[in-house]
C-alpha cells in the first residue's frame with residue numbers, strides 16, 4: 001500500500017509528484033503548513049497551477065533569484081543598503097518622506113515602500129496612526145500562516161531514484177518541540193544539481209511547530225540549542241527507520257525553528273507565508289484585493305506577502321512562462337524600474353525547473 005493511500009489528497013499529490021516533482025515540491029510546502037480547512041482548495045490550486053504551467057522551482061533555490069534581481073536593480077542605478085534595520089517611517093504632514101535606521105541614519109525619498117512584515121510596518125514603524133476598520137480587521141481576524149520547523153540534512157547518499165517527497169507514518173508518534181507528529185514528510189532536492197555534490201543529497205523535513213514554545217526556549221541559549229539538537233536526533237532516527245544506514249551518512253545538519261524565521265525576516269510569529277488561507281480569509285477577501293496603501297498617508301505603499309496573499313512568485317513565474325517578457329511575446333504594461341528588473345532577471349538569469 002502506498003504510504004499515503006489513507007489520505008486521498010496526499011495520494012493524488014504523490015501521483016502528480018511522479019510526473020512533476022518540482023512543482024509538487026513548491027505546492028506541498030503550502031499544503032503541509034497551510035490551513036487544513038481549505039486543503040481541498042489548495043489541492044485544486046496546485047493542480048490548476050500545474051495545468052497552466054505556472055508552478056515551478058528556481059534552480060539553485062531562491063538566493064540566485066534574489067541576487068539576479070539585486071544585480072539588475074544596481075545596474076539600473078539603484079542603491080541597496082544591507083544590514084540596515086528600519087525603526088521608523090518618517091512622516092511629515094501625513095506624507096511619508098523617508099525612513100530612520102536603527103543606527104540613527106535617516107534616508108529620504110519621494111516614496112516609501114515597505115516590503116517588511118505588515119504588522120510591524122503598520123503598528124510599529126508607523127505607530128498605528130494610519131488605520132481604518134478594514135485594515136484593523138485584517139490584523140485582528142486573519143490568521144498568519146503556521147509556524148514551522150525545518151530540519152535540513154546534507155547526506156552522503158544519492159536519493160535521486162527515491163520519490164522527491166514522501167509522507168510516511170511513524171511507528172510511534174514523536175514530539176518535535178511540543179508538537180505531536182504521527183507522520184513526517186521528507187523531501188530531497190536531487191532534481192536540482194546545485195544543491196549537493198554528485199552522489200550526495202539534501203533532505204528536508206518540514207512540520208508544524210509551536211512559536212510560543214520555541215520563543216520560550218530561546219530565552220536560554222543552551223536550552224534552545226539542546227532542543228534543536230534533540231529535534232535533529234529524532235528526525236534522523238525516524239529517517240533511519242525509513243532509510244536504513246542514513247544516520248551514519250549525515251554530514252550536515254541545520255534546524256530552523258519559528259524564531260529562526262522571525263530573526264531572519266521579522267515576520268510576525270515567524271509566519272512562513274503571510275496570511276494562512278482560511279475560509280474566513282477567503283470570504284473577507286472575496287472579490288477585492290488587500291489595500292496596499294494606508295488611509296490618510298500619502299507617498300506610502302506596502303508590498304509583499306502581507307498585502308499580496310498567495311505566492312507572488314507564482315505570478316512572476318506565470319509572466320515568464322506565458323511569454324510576457326521582452327522578446328518573448330506580448331508585454332504587459334510596465335512602468336519600468338522594478339517590473340523591468342524583474343522581467344529581465346527572469347529572462348536572463350534564472351533557470352527554472354519546469355513542470
Ligand SMILES: Cc1cc2nc3c(=O)[nH]c(=O)nc-3n(C[C@H](O)[C@H](O)[C@H](O)COP(=O)(O)OP(=O)(O)OC[C@H]3O[C@@H](n4cnc5c(N)ncnc54)[C@H](O)[C@@H]3O)c2cc1C
Nearest residue numbers: 026084085086115116117264265266272273304305311313
Ligand atoms: C522555509 C520556507 C520555505 C518556503 N517555501 C516556499 C515555496 O516553496 N514557494 C513559495 O512560493 N513560497 C515559499 N515560502 C514563502 C515565501 O518565502 C514568502 O512568502 C516570501 O519570501 C515573502 O516575500 P516578502 O518579500 O513578502 O517577505 P520576506 O521574504 O519576509 O522579506 C521581507 C524582508 O524585509 C526585511 N525586513 C523586515 N523588517 C525590516 C525592517 N524593520 N527593516 C529593514 N528590513 C526589514 C526582512 O529582513 C526580509 O528580508 C517559504 C517560506 C519559508 C520560510
